[in-house]
Each structure stands twice: as structure tokens, then as C-alpha cells.
Amino acid sequence: MAKKTDDRTFNVSVIGLSGTEKDKGPIGVGKSCFCNRFICQVADKYSHDHISVLSQSDFAGRVINNDHFLYWGEVTKTDDGSNFTFHVIEQTEFIDDVSFQPFKTGRTDPYHKRCIMTKVQSAEKLMYICKDQLGMETDSSYEQKIMPDGKLNVDGFICCFDVSQSQQRTLEHQVEFVIHLLNGVLKNKKPVVLVTTKTDEVNERYLKEAEKIVARKEYKNNIPLIGTSAHENVNIELAFMTLAHLIDKTKTRPKIIPFSEAVKQR
Ligand code: GTP
Ligand code: MG
Known part of the structure; x- marks a missing residue:
């Protein structure tokens, strides 16, 4: 079928607090689950078990490809008869399972600088499917899809803010980290959406902090806030569509549906 002129492709980078257990606590903020839910059209392909502590050989395999x-x-x-294609990357920090420090091969600049980059490159990098695929990259049960042209120009960012309570990670630390990331993205003049992750387990104090972040004067109401849950499949698509609107103003802006209402609509 001929490609319609209003069909569009968006390259989206998903970012948020990452690092060693000392930085992010024992449980991640939900970046992988968020990406997994959006990419998997089929519910039974959704997994909530994604790892970032790896062996040296898995890190060097073609899926991770020595990248973070x-x-x-x-x-x-x-949407409205037009096709919107999204390429999705997740910026994380992979940790060596021997030293428990981030791998030092490839790019070694700190996460907050690396994750806001608008050009990513990695020759012959394979699409990630699930953690069992690592070390089994050539197994025929895993579809081998290469990142197109070995590079992507990032059009916009989705920044995750975990609103479930974590004992080992302070709220203040996450707030500070996320503000740092948002400032970096805006400095590069790229659109960004802030999503609350794990909103099915929301702690109101955490949610208030997310609301305060987007209300900061310097953001001039330019950062939409969307309550999401990957586990319950709530507002994930809305977050990507809202970002698509910010990137391409010709697209109709979707109405932001509060988490509590979106849950009922499922
Ligand atoms: P790193 O890449 O290691 O920094 O972590 P991440 O940000 O990718 O986090 P990940 O998606 O791996 O999620 C970590 C854990 O959070 C998961 O194993 C889930 O148990 C939990 N989690 C993720 N999404 C949700 C959600 O929507 N609801 C709830 N209740 N828990 C979630
Ligand atoms: Mg992850």
C-alpha cells in the first residue's frame, strides 16, 4: 500500500532514574515495563521481569551490543486514518554482575548526560525482546530485527517518575534526578512528556511531587504529566500519542485522561 503523506515516524527515548542499586534502589522505576507494554500488542507477550545486572558476555552480545x-x-x-510509527529506545545503565559497577566499555559518560542524547548509534544492534534472549541471540525462537541503519535521531523523550513507594530510594533523590534530566532535554530543545509509572500503586505524596515538577515556572506548562501503569495497561499509548503531538503539531492533541478515569475505561 502506498505510504500516505501524513503517515509519520517518531523516534522516542524513554529515560528515568537508573544506575547501581545505591542510586536507584533494588527495583527499577519501570522504564522497561513501560516500553514492553507499548511495543507488545499481544497481552501475553508482556513481561515484568527485565534485568540490568548482566554478565560481560551478555553485555557484549548483539542485543546489548556494549551499549547502555x-x-x-x-x-x-x-489515529484519524494516519499511521504513526514509533521506534522506541530505553536509556538505562547496565551493571556488571561481578563488580556491581556500570560496564565501562563503550560510552562511559554519566547517565544524566548520555540519556538525553538526540543521536544514538550502534552498528547491527538487535531488537531486545526479553531477558532470556540474552546469550541466545541467534536462537531461531527470537526474531532478529536490527535497529534501522545502526542509528536513530531521537525526536522526543518520555521521562518516567515512579510514584510507588520505595524504601531504599528517597523521594527527594528521584525528584532531583528527574528535574536534572528534564532540564537537559529542554536545553536540547526536544519535547518531553513526564509519566508517572506504577500509578496502580500510587503514593499520594509521590504524585504531588510529580505535579510540582511539571508546574515549575521555568517549564512554562510545556511538559504534560500522564498517570500510567504498565502492569494494568493504562495510558501507555496516550503517553506516546501526546508526545507525538508535541513533536508534530499538526497532529490533534489527545485529551489527557486522569489515571482514575482511564482505569475505569479499560
Ligand atoms: P532499570 O532499567 O534496571 O533501571 O529498571 P527499569 O526502570 O527498566 O524498571 P523495570 O521496568 O524493570 O521495572 C522494575 C519493577 O517495577 C518490575 O519488575 C515491576 O515489578 C515493577 N513495575 C514496573 N511497572 C509496574 C507497574 O505498572 N505497576 C507496578 N505495580 N509495578 C511495576
Ligand atoms: Mg530497564
Whole structure:
């Protein structure tokens, strides 16, 4: 079928607090689950078990490819008769399972600088599917899809803010980290959406902090806040569509649906 002129492709980078257990606590903020839910159109392909502590050989395999980001693949959504194709990457920090420090091969600049980059490159990098695929990259049960042209120009960012309570990670630390990331993205003049992750387990104090972040004067109401849950599949697509609108103003801006209402609509 001929490609319609209003069909569009968006390259989206998903970012948020990452690092060693000391930085982010024992449980991640939900970046991988968020990407997984968006990419997997089929519910039974959703997994909540993604790892970032790896062996040296898994880190060097073609999926991780000695990078600190994952290529999650592409998905096309149709809206108003136009096709919107999203390529998704997740910026994370992979930790060596021997030293428990971030791998030092490849790019070694700190996460907050690396994750806001608008050009990512990695020759012959394979799409990530699930953690069991690592070390089994050539196994025929895993589809081998290469990141197109070995590079992506990032059009916009989705920044995750975990609103479930974590004992080992302070709220203040996450707030400070996320503000730092948002400032970096805006300095590069790229659009960004802030999503609350794990909103199915929301702690109101955490949610208030997320609301305070987007209300900061310097952001001039330019950062939409969307309450999401990957586990319950709430507002994930809305977050990507809202970002698509910020990137491409010709697209109709979707109405932001509060988490409590979106849950009922499922
Ligand atoms: P790193 O890449 O290691 O920094 O972590 P991450 O940000 O990718 O976090 P990940 O998606 O791996 O999620 C960590 C854990 O958070 C998961 O194993 C889930 O148990 C939990 N989690 C993720 N999404 C949700 C959600 O929507 N609801 C709830 N209740 N828990 C979630
Ligand atoms: Mg992850």
C-alpha cells in the first residue's frame, strides 16, 4: 500500500532514574515495563521481569551490543486514518554482575548526560525482546530485527517518575534526578512528556511531587504529566500519542485522561 503523506515516524527515548542499586534502589522505576507494554500488542507477550545486572558476555552480545541502551523495536498505531510509527529506545545503565559497577566499555559518560542524547548509534544492534534472549541471540525462537541503519535521531523523550513507594530510594533523590534530566532535554530543545509509572500503586505524596515538577515556572506548562501503569495497561499509548503531538503539531492533541478515569475505561 502506498505510504500516505501524513503517515509519520517518531523516534522516542524513554529515560528515568537508573544506575547501581545505591542510586536507584533494588527495583527499577519501570522504564522497561513501560516500553514492553507499548511495543507488545499481544497481552501475553508482556513481561515484568527485565534485568540490568548482566554478565560481560551478555553485555557484549548483539542485543546489548556494549551499549547502555536497548532498542525495543517499532510499533504502528493508527489515529484519524494516519499511521504513526514509533521506534522506541530505553536509556538505562547496565551493571556488571561481578563488580556491581556500570560496564565501562563503550560510552562511559554519566547517565544524566548520555540519556538525553538526540543521536544514538550502534552498528547491527538487535531488537531486545526479553531477558532470556540474552546469550541466545541467534536462537531461531527470537526474531532478529536490527535497529534501522545502526542509528536513530531521537525526536522526543518520555521521562518516567515512579510514584510507588520505595524504601531504599528517597523521594527527594528521584525528584532531583528527574528535574536534572528534564532540564537537559529542554536545553536540547526536544519535547518531553513526564509519566508517572506504577500509578496502580500510587503514593499520594509521590504524585504531588510529580505535579510540582511539571508546574515549575521555568517549564512554562510545556511538559504534560500522564498517570500510567504498565502492569494494568493504562495510558501507555496516550503517553506516546501526546508526545507525538508535541513533536508534530499538526497532529490533534489527545485529551489527557486522569489515571482514575482511564482505569475505569479499560
Ligand atoms: P532499570 O532499567 O534496571 O533501571 O529498571 P527499569 O526502570 O527498566 O524498571 P523495570 O521496568 O524493570 O521495572 C522494575 C519493577 O517495577 C518490575 O519488575 C515491576 O515489578 C515493577 N513495575 C514496573 N511497572 C509496574 C507497574 O505498572 N505497576 C507496578 N505495580 N509495578 C511495576
Ligand atoms: Mg530497564
